Structures are given as structure tokens and as C-alpha cells.
Amino acid sequence: MGKILEKIKQGKMLVSDGAWGTFLQQKGLKPGECPEEWNHTHADEVFDIAKSYIDAGADMIETNSFGGTIFKLKRFGLGDKVFELNKAAAEISRKAAGNKFVLGSVGPTGKILMMGDVTEEELYDAFKEQVKGLEAGGSDAIMIETMSDLDEARIAIQAAKENTTLEVFCTMTFEKTVTGEFRSMMGVSPSDMVQVLIDAGAELIGANCGNGIAGMVGIVEEIRMANPDIPILVHANAGMPVYDDGETIFPEKPDEMAALIPKIINAGADIIGGCCGTTPEHIKRIRNAADHIK
Amino acid sequence: MSELLSRIAECIEFGKINKVAPYPPNMKGQDGADELTRRALDEGISAQRILTEGLMPGMEKVGIKFRENKVFVPQVLMSAKAMSTAMVHLKPFFLSGEVKEKGTFIIGTVEGDLHDIGKNLVAMMVEGNGWKVVDLGTDVKADQFVAALKEHQPAYVGLSALLTTTMVNMEKITKALKEAVPGAVVAVGGAPVTDSFRQKIGADIYSSDPQGLVEYLNSQLV
Numbered sequence: 001m002g003k004i005l006e007k008i009k010q011g012k013m014l015v016s017d018g019a020w021g022t023f024l025q026q027k028g029l030k031p032g033e034c035p036e037e038w039n040h041t042h043a044d045e046v047f048d049i050a051k052s053y054i055d056a057g058a059d060m061i062e063t064n065s066f067g068g069t070i071f072k073l074k075r076f077g078l079g080d081k082v083f084e085l086n087k088a089a090a091e092i093s094r095k096a097a098g099n100k101f102v103l104g105s106v107g108p109t110g111k112i113l114m115m116g117d118v119t120e121e122e123l124y125d126a127f128k129e130q131v132k133g134l135e136a137g138g139s140d141a142i143m144i145e146t147m148s149d150l151d152e153a154r155i156a157i158q159a160a161k162e163n164t165t166l167e168v169f170c171t172m173t174f175e176k177t178v179t180g181e182f183r184s185m186m187g188v189s190p191s192d193m194v195q196v197l198i199d200a201g202a203e204l205i206g207a208n209c210g211n212g213i214a215g216m217v218g219i220v221e222e223i224r225m226a227n228p229d230i231p232i233l234v235h236a237n238a239g240m241p242v243y244d245d246g247e248t249i250f251p252e253k254p255d256e257m258a259a260l261i262p263k264i265i266n267a268g269a270d271i272i273g274g275c276c277g278t279t280p281e282h283i284k285r286i287r288n289a290a291d292h293i294k
Numbered sequence: 295m296s297e298l299l300s301r302i303a304e305c306i307e308f309g310k311i312n313k314v315a316p317y318p319p320n321m322k323g324q325d326g327a328d329e330l331t332r333r334a335l336d337e338g339i340s341a342q343r344i345l346t347e348g349l350m351p352g353m354e355k356v357g358i359k360f361r362e363n364k365v366f367v368p369q370v371l372m373s374a375k376a377m378s379t380a381m382v383h384l385k386p387f388f389l390s391g392e393v394k395e396k397g398t399f400i401i402g403t404v405e406g407d408l409h410d411i412g413k414n415l416v417a418m419m420v421e422g423n424g425w426k427v428v429d430l431g432t433d434v435k436a437d438q439f440v441a442a443l444k445e446h447q448p449a450y451v452g453l454s455a456l457l458t459t460t461m462v463n464m465e466k467i468t469k470a471l472k473e474a475v476p477g478a479v480v481a482v483g484g485a486p487v488t489d490s491f492r493q494k495i496g497a498d499i500y501s502s503d504p505q506g507l508v509e510y511l512n513s514q515l516v
Contacts, residue, residue: 022459031406031460032433075408110409114317115371148367177363185411187366241458243491248458276458 002167004060004101004141005203008231008270013290016103016235016273017053017061018283022250024049024064034076036068039088046089050096056280057287058273060101062143065089065134069126071109071118082126083133090137103143103169104134106156113151120155127159131166141167145208145235148173148184150193154200161201169204170197171233174219175211182219190222198230208235209275212252213260217267224268231270238277250277258285265293298339299348302330302380306352306422309372311379317372327376331383341387342394345424349377353422357505367411374418381421395426396515398449400442402430404467407460412484416452419504425511436470443475450511453497455484465495472496479514481507 007014024035027045038046046064053061068086070079078085086104093102109126111117131142142160147153153170160168172193174182182190190207197205207219213236223232239252257278264272272290274282304310305327308318312328325333334344356373359365387393399420403413410432421427428446430438443451451471455461464482471478481499482492492500501507 025459031457031463110411112368112371112411114368115375179363181363183363183366185367187368241486243458243461243486243488243494248462248486 002141002203004167005231007059008204013265013293014059014271015057015283015287015290016233016271017050017058018056018274018278018280019238019276020049020062020064020066020105022276023279034067034073034078036065036073036085036089037076037078039064039085039092040081043088043092046092047096050093052280053283054096054098054100056283058100058283060103060140060271060273061093061097062103062105063089063093063134063137063139064105065130066105066107066145068106068130068133069109070129071111071126072107082129083136086130086133087137090134090139094138101140102138103141104131104137104139104166106130106134106142106144106160107146108148108152111152113149120151123152123155124159127156128163131160131164135164135166139166141169144168144170144202146173147171148186148188150186150188150196153193154196157197157200157202167203168201169206169233170200170202171206171208171235173209174207174215176215182215182222190219191226194223194226194230198227204231204233204271206233206235206269206271208233209237212237212239213257213264216269217260217264220264220267220269232268233271233273234264234269235273235275236278237275238279238282241277252277254279254282254285257282258289261286261289262293265290296347298330298334298337299344301325302327302334302344302348303352303355305330306349306373306376306380307355309356309369309376311372311376327380328383331380335383341384341392344380345384345393349380350423353377353419354505354508357419357503357508361503361505367415370415370419374415374422377418377422396424397511398426398428398446399452399511400428400430400439400446400449401452401454402434402439402442403432403454403456404460404463405433405435406463407455407457408432409454409456412456413454416454416483416504416507419508420452420511423508423512436467439467440470440474443471443478447475450479450481450514452481452483452507455482455487458486461486461491464491464497468495468497481510483507
């Protein structure tokens with residue numbers, strides 16, 4: 001069993017990090033610029049983000065590699081840099097993490113299998129190249145996230161299991177439908193997801209992004225109902241973004257998020273962190289709330 | 295004869311492309327939009343009737359089900375694929391002028407944003423409803439939208455964005471369109487976009503789902 005899962009088995013409630021994309025933009029990443037390229041060109045800024053979450057009390061941090069497959073990188077003319085940019089991403093987070101954990105971030109490719117955009121084999125090879133870079137740079141686990149298609153998630157998990165020795169985690173993104181159920185963009189429910197991801201080899205599953213932490217409680221309950229044992233991770237957005245005078249603002253304040261931590265732990269979450277719009281302050285408050293429970 | 299048209303509508307609604315297509319499983323081995331459209335033309339049904347009584351009702355049904363969250367992106371994409379397969383047979387009649395489009399709709403994902411799934415969904419739904427669609431692709435800048443609108447006047451313009459960081463570019467593009475072409479009508483949409491955002495940036499229409507846009511466009515026809 002990997003180190004992160006071992007801690008969970010010991011009954012530890014763990015805290016993950018907050019947003020990367022929105023944080024990079026604050027540091028000057030322009031729309032249309034490649035975030036992963038910053039691992040080479042702005043390594044100090046990327047390090048600052050990683051470090052700020054460690055300083056806030058996170059037990060683990062992600063890497064700046066969400067769009068790090070060849071499908072996204074080649075649109076910036078960086079298709080031949082997949083391994084290097086992912087390795088650099090992991091190295092930066094590794095340096096910031098010290099003895100804390102590093103989760104190598106893997107996002108969706110933006111290609112749709114059933115439309116014939118790509119073959120399963122092409123997807124597998126793309127994820128394989130990325131996770132090898134993330135392992136070489138010192139990741140402790142592969143964090144496959146923001147998935148909406150079950151087949152793409154399964155292929156990413158298999159590529160990570162079969163080509164690295166790391167722990168493999170996977171979260172999907174759900175929204176509430178008009179009838180009040182949770183579904184991914186491709187129509188997958190949290191309970192549909194559970195067995196497929198576990199069978200593919202995921203050792204921890206969960207949800208990320210979404211419309212805020214309140215919705216996450218229901219998603220965690222649904223996963224827990226489908227499987228009593230699988231460790232669950234949540235990376236929640238700071239609410240649904242609102243637009244104000246030329247700026248997008250994520251409305252959920254650190255206190256609001258922290259207030260729901262007991263509820264989400266009670267529902268069955270083992271690791272809690274943030275997604276878009278969350279800051280080191282959010283993570284500090286989540287840490288504080290989690291520590292007061294166990 | 296009209297039975298053939300309702301079968302075409304069914305193929306569009308459920309995304310049955312052609313006979314060999316495995317999707318949807320319960321229509322396996324049956325003729326799809328491809329074969330049935332060909333047969334309809336061979337039997338002398340006009341391209342106009344195939345469009346308005348076959349393709350459009352099928353797309354409308356899937357559009358409504360999508361809005362009600364009864365189907366999701368994959369089903370709509372399969373429907374759109376079935377429709378574009380049928381459209382190949384109808385293309386000559388559009389070119390000859392025998393079938394008339396309702397009007398022109400220009401669409402693109404705004405500057406800085408490379409996401410195209412939502413934009414493509416809207417483009418296909420609008421096209422499947424009998425409109426001519428000019429798809430400018432992704433990462434489209436204000437001057438490209440303006441040039442396209444000038445070229446295709448009169449036309450409606452749709453701006454798409456997935457990211458909170460790129461939707462802000464909609465404001466600049468909307469302003470440029472309205473300055474360059476007085477009376478330009480601009481629709482905005484995408485995951486982070488809301489109607490209050492639309493109001494703030496001075497755009498004309500927002501819909502949370504593609505069908506809402508189709509209904510708006512149709513409502514503008516005299």
C-alpha cells in the first residue's frame with residue numbers, strides 16, 4: 001500500500017491544496033498562454049504557489065501539469081516537450097513539498113472517444129507519456145481529475161497503473177441536473193463511476209471542481225453509499241464564479257468552506273482540498289477545521 | 295411516405311447514423327439517417343420536406359431532452375453526427391437554392407479559449423434547425439468576428455467560452471461587433487456565462503442550453 005493510503009487507513013483526515021489555474025492567472029499567466037510552459041519559463045512563480053499551500057498546512061500538493069498531455073501541449077507547439085514539462089512540474093512541487101506528498105495532476109484531453117476524435121490507444125499513449133514524466137520528477141501519486149467521460153478516466157487510470165509504481169487516484173466533475181441528480185457533462189453519475197474506476201485500478205476516487213463545497217456533500221454521500229471502503233477525495237471550487245466589473249470572482253469565502261468540513265467528513269471524505277478560486281487562506285481554514293475533528 | 299420522414303426524425307433523435315453504426319444498441323442493424331435520407335430523395339420526397347419534417351423535429355426533440363437533462367453530451371453529439379450524415383445528401387439542394395436556409399448564424403469560441411465541445415453542440419443544433427452556420431473555430435479574435443459579420447450580413451453572432459478567465463473577452467468582442475455593425479445581434483453562452491453577465495457586457499441573448507438559442511433565432515423570423 002502506498003504512503004498516502006496508509007495514512008488514510010490509520011484514520012487520518014488529510015488536507016490537499018487549493019487552486020492552481022486561477023492562482024497562475026493572478027501571477028500573470030495570460031489567456032491563451034500555456035500554463036505548463038511556466039514550469040520552464042516561470043519556475044519560481046510555480047514554486048511559490050506550491051509552497052504557499054504547504055505553508056498553509058496542506059498534507060499534499062498537486063503539480064502544474066493539468067493540461068500536460070500531448071493533445072493540449074501540441075496546440076502551443078510543445079508536443080515534443082511532454083515528458084520534460086511534466087517532470088519539471090513534479091520537480092517543482094517536490095522541492096516545495098519537503099516531506100509532504102506530491103500528486104501529479106492529469107486532466108482530460110478534450111478529445112471525445114465516441115465521436116472518433118481519438119482511439120483508445122492514442123489516449124493511453126498520451127497519458128502514459130505524461131505519467132512517466134510526473135513519476136520521474138518525484139510524484140507520490142497520480143491525480144487524474146476533472147474527468148467527465150468514464151472511458152477516458154478508465155484509460156488514464158490504466159496508463160498510470162501499468163507504467164508507474166505510484167498510487168493512482170481519480171476524481172470526476174459533477175453538476176446538479178434540473179431533477180436534482182449529480183451527473184458529469186457526459187451523463188455519468190457518482191455511483192456509475194465507482195466500480196468502473198476501482199476496477200481500472202484507482203485506489204482513491206472522488207470529485208473535483210463543481211459548484212462549491214455544499215454540492216460535494218451530496219456527491220460524497222452517493223459514492224459512500226455505493227462503496228463503504230474506497231477512500232474519497234474532494235477538491236471543491238470556491239462556489240460558482242460571478243462576474244463583477246471585468247473580473248471573475250469565486251464567492252465562497254474561506255470561512256464558508258471551513259464551516260462545511262465536519263459535514264463532508266461525516267459523509268465519508270478522507271482528503272479535502274480546493275479547486276478553482278480557492279486560496280492558501282481557504283486551505284488554512286480547512287486544515288484548522290479538519291484538525292478540530294480528529 | 296411520411297412514415298419514412300418520421301423514421302428519419304427518429305434516427306436523428308436517437309443518433310442512428312447509418313446501418314453499420316453500433317449506436318444506439320437497440321437500433322442495431324437497422325437503416326440509419328444515411329440510408330433513409332437517400333431513400334426519401336429517391337422516392338421523390340423534396341429535400342425541403344426531409345429537412346423540415348425529418349431532421350428538424352429530430353434535432354428539436356434531442357434539444358429539448360438535453361435541456362431537461364434527460365440526455366447528455368454524448369447523445370447530442372451522436373444526433374448531430376446522424377444529422378450531418380443526412381445533410382450530405384441534401385447539400386446539392388441547398389447549393390442549387392431549392393432549399394432555403396432560415397438565415398445565417400456565425401459562431402466561435404472567444405479569444406484565448408480553445409474549448410470547442412459546447413460551441414460545436416450549439417453550431418450543430420442551429421444547423422439542424424435549418425440555419426446556415428459559419429463556424430469560426432476557437433480562439434477567435436474580435437476583428438475576425440467583425441470581418442465574418444460584415445461578409446455574411448445579415449447574420450446573428452454567437453460567442454462561446456468555457457473559462458471564467460476567457461469569458462471576459464466577450465465584452466470586448468461584443469463592443470467591437472456593435473461598433474462595426476450597428477444593430478448587430480450578439481448571443482453569448484458557455485458554462486460560466488449567466489444572464490446577468492450578458493446584461494453587464496451589453497450582449498443581446500443568453501441561453502443556458504442550445505435549444506433556447508434555436509428558439510430565439512426562430513422567433514426572429516418574420
